[in-house]
Amino acid sequence: MLRRFRLEEPGSIPEASALLARHGETARIYAGGTELLLVMKEGLARYERLVNVKKIPGLDQIKLDNGSICIGALVTHRRLATDGLIMQHLPALVALEKNVANIRVREVGTIGGNLCFAEPHADPGTLLLALGASVIAAKGNDRREIPIEKFFVDAYESALADDELLAEIRIPRLPARSAGAYLKFGYLERPSVGVAVFLTLEGNAVREARIAVGCAGPTPRRVSAAEELLRGKSLDEASRRLDEAGAAAGRASDAISDLHGSKDYKEHIVGVLLKRAFTQAAEQCR
Numbered sequence: 001m002l003r004r005f006r007l008e009e010p011g012s013i014p015e016a017s018a019l020l021a022r023h024g025e026t027a028r029i030y031a032g033g034t035e036l037l038l039v040m041k042e043g044l045a046r047y048e049r050l051v052n053v054k055k056i057p058g059l060d061q062i063k064l065d066n067g068s069i070c071i072g073a074l075v076t077h078r079r080l081a082t083d084g085l086i087m088q089h090l091p092a093l094v095a096l097e098k099n100v101a102n103i104r105v106r107e108v109g110t111i112g113g114n115l116c117f118a119e120p121h122a123d124p125g126t127l128l129l130a131l132g133a134s135v136i137a138a139k140g141n142d143r144r145e146i147p148i149e150k151f152f153v154d155a156y157e158s159a160l161a162d163d164e165l166l167a168e169i170r171i172p173r174l175p176a177r178s179a180g181a182y183l184k185f186g187y188l189e190r191p192s193v194g195v196a197v198f199l200t201l202e203g204n205a206v207r208e209a210r211i212a213v214g215c216a217g218p219t220p221r222r223v224s225a226a227e228e229l230l231r232g233k234s235l236d237e238a239s240r241r242l243d244e245a246g247a248a249a250g251r252a253s254d255a256i257s258d259l260h261g262s263k264d265y266k267e268h269i270v271g272v273l274l275k276r277a278f279t280q281a282a283e284q285c286r
């Protein structure tokens with residue numbers, strides 16, 4: 001049962017962060033509410049105040065700025081799956097967003113809520129890691145940029161301070177002959193393993209390879225041991241080393257045994273998905 005709470009409706013970021021600072025642990029930001037209301041209904045968390053940020057202007061924008069694609073924290077999954085600018089610049093994110101949760105969650109659930117909740121079995125953080133994204137945290141009139149690899153601290157824990165809001169996600173525009181791909185596998189409601197690959201080709205060589213694994217462990221993470229096996233190699237050589245890279249990514253994924261599968265099983269799936277995502281990204285670079 002959902003207990004009574006007070007709904008605050010600030011009109012600006014300074015107002016919202018002041019409310020969070022004043023009420024501390026008893027208040028929480030409310031965006032789409034798909035996670036928050038669930039944990040409150042189940043009695044896993046109790047907040048006296050919800051700070052509805054949906055009336056703050058500008059947090060739902062998608063724009064190009066200074067070489068980056070900027071996505072406001074309040075942009076919903078559904079909008080990311082259908083927005084023209086995202087389709088043009090980040091087709092891998094469109095494909096990912098089409099497969100997040102179900103239509104009801106995609107319609108109201110926001111990218112900001114997804115990242116801030118830091119639930120391990122989530123998709124966008126993994127791709128954002130491979131794409132080299134950062135996030136803008138806001139408090140009062142101050143802004144700080146956090147590289148996405150420093151944002152996920154632990155399961156359900158982000159690098160945001162208690163009175164900070166996530167305002168925006170910034171993704172650098174992809175260089176020429178670059179592409180990303182994200183693939184996931186799961187048989188429960190949420191994904192069991194997700195792998196993202198970002199590649200830049202130069203001639204017939206892999207100039208840049210960034211690989212991230214999510215869902216297997218507490219937080220999504222880059223797997224540099226796998227990247228190093230592929231970076232700087234010809235495409236043929238890199239393709240021959242995919243088994244090795246997949247095994248290295250599995251070992252570096254920090255997989256844990258849980259309801260979604262054993263550690264060994266997840267590590268194996270990481271290898272399978274890495275091969276497929278690499279092939280997909282390489283095709284798209286061409």
Ligand SMILES: Cc1cc2nc3c(=O)[nH]c(=O)nc-3n(C[C@H](O)[C@H](O)[C@H](O)COP(=O)(O)OP(=O)(O)OC[C@H]3O[C@@H](n4cnc5c(N)ncnc54)[C@H](O)[C@@H]3O)c2cc1C
Pocket residue numbers: 028029030031032033034035036037038053073074099100101102105108109110111112113114115116117121122123124160164165166167189190191
């Ligand atoms: C049935 C179901 C299936 C799902 N399947 C998937 C899936 O397959 N893949 C996947 O990736 N995700 C999945 N999800 C998670 C879903 O993507 C998230 O529920 C959604 O994106 C959360 O956004 P929200 O706006 O509803 O967040 P809310 O529920 O409003 O907030 C979540 C948390 O983030 C905080 N928060 C929200 N916005 C901000 C902000 N701007 N700044 C600071 N803190 C903030 C809130 O205080 C709260 O603690 C699933 C969820 C459900 C319920």
